[in-house]
Amino acid sequence: MRFTKATNYALHTMLTLIAASPVTPVGVQQLAESQGVSPTYLSKILTRLVKAGMIESVSGANGGYRLSRKKDDITFLDIIQAIEGTASLFECDFVHGDECLIQDVMKEAEEKMESHLKKTKLADIAQKANVSLR
Amino acid sequence: MRFTKATNYALHTMLTLIAASPVTPVGVQQLAESQGVSPTYLSKILTRLVKAGMIESVSGANGGYRLSRKKDDITFLDIIQAIEGTASLFECDFVHGDECLIQDVMKEAEEKMESHLKKTKLADIAQKANVSLR
DNA sequence: CAATCAAGGACTTATTATATCTATAATATC
DNA sequence: GATATTATAGATATAATAAGTCCTTGATTG
Ligand code: SF4
Ligand code: SF4
Numbered sequence: 001m002r003f004t005k006a007t008n009y010a011l012h013t014m015l016t017l018i019a020a021s022p023v024t025p026v027g028v029q030q031l032a033e034s035q036g037v038s039p040t041y042l043s044k045i046l047t048r049l050v051k052a053g054m055i056e057s058v059s060g061a062n063g064g065y066r067l068s069r070k071k072d073d074i075t076f077l078d079i080i081q082a083i084e085g086t087a088s089l090f091e092c093d094f095v096h097g098d099e100c101l102i103q104d105v106m107k108e109a110e111e112k113m114e115s116h117l118k119k120t121k122l123a124d125i126a127q128k129a130n131v132s133l134r
Numbered sequence: 135m136r137f138t139k140a141t142n143y144a145l146h147t148m149l150t151l152i153a154a155s156p157v158t159p160v161g162v163q164q165l166a167e168s169q170g171v172s173p174t175y176l177s178k179i180l181t182r183l184v185k186a187g188m189i190e191s192v193s194g195a196n197g198g199y200r201l202s203r204k205k206d207d208i209t210f211l212d213i214i215q216a217i218e219g220t221a222s223l224f225e226c227d228f229v230h231g232d233e234c235l236i237q238d239v240m241k242e243a244e245e246k247m248e249s250h251l252k253k254t255k256l257a258d259i260a261q262k263a264n265v266s267l268r
Numbered sequence: 269c270a271a272t273c274a275a276g277g278a279c280t281t282a283t284t285a286t287a288t289c290t291a292t293a294a295t296a297t298c
Numbered sequence: 299g300a301t302a303t304t305a306t307a308g309a310t311a312t313a314a315t316a317a318g319t320c321c322t323t324g325a326t327t328g
Contacts, residue, residue: 001135003224003240004285011236027304041287047306060295061303076239090137101259102145105210105251106137113247117239125235138316161273175318181275194326195272272327280319288311296303 006045007083009037011122013046014079017055018071018126025057025064045083052082071126077117140179141217143171145256147180148213151189152205152260159191159198179217186216205260211251 013031020026028046032039046065049055056068067074090106147165154160162180166173180199183189190202201208224240 001137001218001223002221003135006285008224008226015236025304029304038287040289043305044287044307050305057305058295059293059303059305060297062296063294063304065305076243084135087136089135090142092142102149105254105259109210109247109250109254112250113243116243116246120239120243125239140317159273163273172318174320177274178276178318184274191274192326193272193274193324196327197273197325199274270328272325274325275323277322278320281317283314283316285314286312289309291306291308293306294304296301298299298301 001089003080004084007080009035009042009045010049010079010083011076013042013065014049014054014074014122015126017065017067018074018123020066022067025062025066027062027064031065048082049079052078054078054082071123072121074122075118076120076122077114079122080117135223137214138218141214143169143176143179144183144213144217145210147176147199148183148188148208148256149260151199151201152208152257154200156201159196159200161196161198165199182216183213186212188212188216205257206255208256209252210254210256211248213256214251 012035016031016034017026028039028043031046032042035042046055046057050057050065054067054069054074055065057063057065088103088107089110090103092100092103146169150165150168151160162173162177165180166176169176180189180191184191184199188201188203188208189199191197191199222237222241223244224237226234226237
């Protein structure tokens with residue numbers, strides 16, 4: 001079990017967008033090039049962020065993507081869940097009674113992780129270091 | 135990103151072994167049947183637990199698997215790492231300087247989860263409820 | 269020795285991740 | 299209004315990993 005590369009791309013793109021102008025959109029071409037990934041693929045990933053309401057897209061010439069929310073509202077968890085989904089990391093087909101002690105432990109562990117990802121805002125690290133890719 | 139089914143099998147098997155006799159081994163046949171998984175596949179999984187030193191195997195007739203450590207030494211994390219490995223959940227090909235703020239956040243989040251899995255012993259829940267499978 | 273059991277290698281199948289390609293729709297600029 | 303630019307979306311392709319099977323070998327019991 002690993003986080004997907006898509007999550008990695010999403011995080012880096014968001015960092016770039018946070019550092020960029022909140023008005024002038026950045027094209028996927030440019031975003032993709034700096035990460036060494038194909039524009040079409042990155043586009044698919046970013047569309048999920050759009051649907052999650054974190055960024056907005058601008059079609060047409062000079063179009064691209066820009067933030068839709070305030071920087072400070074965006075957490076690591078938001079981005080990760082937009083890409084990876086919100087399903088539990090530990091899935092079990094059966095249901096043994098209302099409560100399962102195994103799942104309880106696993107879920108609680110997961111929540112510890114999510115809690116940290118939720119309280120860490122992307123803007124926190126964006127200002128600390130302007131991450132230069134590649 | 136999800137935990138694999140192999141981890142699920144490993145956890146359930148360990149719970150069974152903890153509840154079972156520490157001397158008389160339990161055959162993989164029996165362990166597999168109770169979980170609805172093939173014996174050969176489960177065998178592969180259990181071999182990893184053997185190599186991790188948590189259980190020991192007994193070949194030959196009336197053979198099988200039994201605990202090698204004390205119950206109280208075995209944590210969720212032990213089992214999970216024996217199956218899933220210990221690699222970081224968030225991998226990045228590049229190395230941008232000694233420290234990367236993104237990886238710092240992700241690693242710390244991961245450690246929160248691991249910390250909980252490490253402090254929870256399997257024996258804790260084994261005694262609470264004798265999990266009956268299926 | 270014969271039956272029983274785990275270990276391990278080679279292989280297959282299923283599922284998911286990681287793309288690519290093409291067509292379509294929206295927008296800006298001229 | 300025509301053209302270039304750019305995101306969206308569906309279909310498809312490839313790669314990687316998970317999940318499972320099969321068969322052989324070697325250890326142990328009785
Ligand atoms: S005990 Fe819990 S984790 Fe195990 S099979 Fe039952 S519901 Fe699933
Ligand atoms: S900034 Fe960190 S996570 Fe991003 S590419 Fe560099 S090392 Fe990797």
